[in-house]
Amino acid sequence: MFDDGTPIYRQIADQIKAEIMNGSLEPGGKVMSTNQYAAFYQINPATAQKAFRELVDEGVLYKQRGVGMFVADDARERLAADFRERFFETVLAPLVREARQAGIPLTDIIDYLRTQEGALQ
Amino acid sequence: MSFAVNLRDVTLRYGESEALADVNLTLEAGKIYGLLGRNGAGKTSLLSLLAAFRRPTSGEVLVGGEPVWENAPIVSRVALVREGGDFDDSDSVKSAISTGELRPSFDAAYALKLADKFELPLKKKVRELSRGKRSVLAAITGLAARAELTMFDEVHLGMDAPTRDAFYKELLAEYMDRPHTVVMSTHLIDEVANYLEEVVIVDRGRVLVHDEVEAFQGRGATLTGPADKVDAVAAGLEVLAEQRLGGTKSATVAALDGEVRARAADAGLEIGPVGLQDLFIHLTDPERTGA
Numbered sequence: 001m002f003d004d005g006t007p008i009y010r011q012i013a014d015q016i017k018a019e020i021m022n023g024s025l026e027p028g029g030k031v032m033s034t035n036q037y038a039a040f041y042q043i044n045p046a047t048a049q050k051a052f053r054e055l056v057d058e059g060v061l062y063k064q065r066g067v068g069m070f071v072a073d074d075a076r077e078r079l080a081a082d083f084r085e086r087f088f089e090t091v092l093a094p095l096v097r098e099a100r101q102a103g104i105p106l107t108d109i110i111d112y113l114r115t116q117e118g119a120l121q
Numbered sequence: 122m123s124f125a126v127n128l129r130d131v132t133l134r135y136g137e138s139e140a141l142a143d144v145n146l147t148l149e150a151g152k153i154y155g156l157l158g159r160n161g162a163g164k165t166s167l168l169s170l171l172a173a174f175r176r177p178t179s180g181e182v183l184v185g186g187e188p189v190w191e192n193a194p195i196v197s198r199v200a201l202v203r204e205g206g207d208f209d210d211s212d213s214v215k216s217a218i219s220t221g222e223l224r225p226s227f228d229a230a231y232a233l234k235l236a237d238k239f240e241l242p243l244k245k246k247v248r249e250l251s252r253g254k255r256s257v258l259a260a261i262t263g264l265a266a267r268a269e270l271t272m273f274d275e276v277h278l279g280m281d282a283p284t285r286d287a288f289y290k291e292l293l294a295e296y297m298d299r300p301h302t303v304v305m306s307t308h309l310i311d312e313v314a315n316y317l318e319e320v321v322i323v324d325r326g327r328v329l330v331h332d333e334v335e336a337f338q339g340r341g342a343t344l345t346g347p348a349d350k351v352d353a354v355a356a357g358l359e360v361l362a363e364q365r366l367g368g369t370k371s372a373t374v375a376a377l378d379g380e381v382r383a384r385a386a387d388a389g390l391e392i393g394p395v396g397l398q399d400l401f402i403h404l405t406d407p408e409r410t411g412a
Binding site for chain 2: 044
């Protein structure tokens with residue numbers, strides 16, 4: 001599963017985030033341990049730990065000493081904001097750049113999005 | 122407890138030839154290291170010093186904070202396994218395994234469990250084993266040594282792919298079960314990359330790279346897109362390799378900082394990763410100067 005070039009720890013962090021968003025990991029639920037992740041994916045435990053550290057720093061997971069890692073109660077809300085930000089960064093920013101390169105006026109794009117929205121309703 | 126390693130200004134000469142020259146290297150305790158290098162680069166020499174198989178011509182070799190040479194209490198807790206092991210060919214497999222008992226931490230029950238798992242014929246003579254089974258025997262003695270510093274010198278090269286896979290799994294399980302320092306020297310770089318925390322590359326008797334695997338891999342990048350745009354972004358950078366197909370070009374660069382990365386993205390170039398093995402090949406290319 002690790003082949004698209006993104007660092008592995010980030011792929012693990014993203015996967016845990018996706019599991020929280022789609023509901024397979026519930027708020028307050030326990031996450032597998034570093035060693036379980038390492039054994040499952042056959043990776044160095046330090047790599048799994050790095051993913052967890054990032055998620056704890058972001059407030060998505062919290063650590064209970066001696067017990068394990070758990071999903072923060074407000075993890076989903078945090079992630080929703082995060083996804084929105086990322087949507088603008090990774091989808092809309094390149095769109096604007098490419099449109100500019102192709103000489104497509106922004107108003108054309110807005111018109112297009114409006115008709116799409118109309119079609120959805 | 123696991124052993125840290127310090128080499129200070131270490132030089133090792135065999136007669137006229139210099140196997141290692143002014144090596145300074147610190148390995149923190151409790152990590153899995155990959156030791157990479159071309160044939161004759163000095164990997165085995167380096168490991169032999171750590172296991173006190175050899176004495177440095179000059180400089181200091183510390184294991185667990187102490188000079189390792191003629192230091193029995195330390196050496197008995199260091200294991201270096203070489204491909205094919207260092208067995209008496211006329212021994213039975215079972216008695217070859219039991220030579221591990223020279224170490225205080227040797228786990229005989231674990232050794233036998235592994236022998237069973239890897240289908241090692243205990244009653245056969247060592248000389249009757251295939252190359253693959255001999256490698257397995259060597260690997261087992263390394264794992265069951267339960268040492269504080271365990272080094273595998275290309276020990277898995279004789280194994281077939283499924284056996285290597287099982288060996289890596291076992292190594293990882295043993296590592297997580299009991300923190301210790303592991304050094305794996307190998308040519309099968311991409312195969313072990315995910316197991317490693319740090320990588321050390323030796324080249325012509327010197328340490329060329331010592332870095333975390335991810336940081337090391339993140340240094341380089343492959344830029345792909347229209348040839349003129351790739352050339353514009355890659356201008357002034359160290360280009361390790363280039364490939365061209367029609368108007369499309371891809372250039373592998375040794376280092377890509379944030380500023381160049383942003384320029385590449387603005388130019389609409391595709392930015393891909395460079396595998397550990399590719400980076401290794403480029404960095405140890407004899408035609409590459411200033412390495």
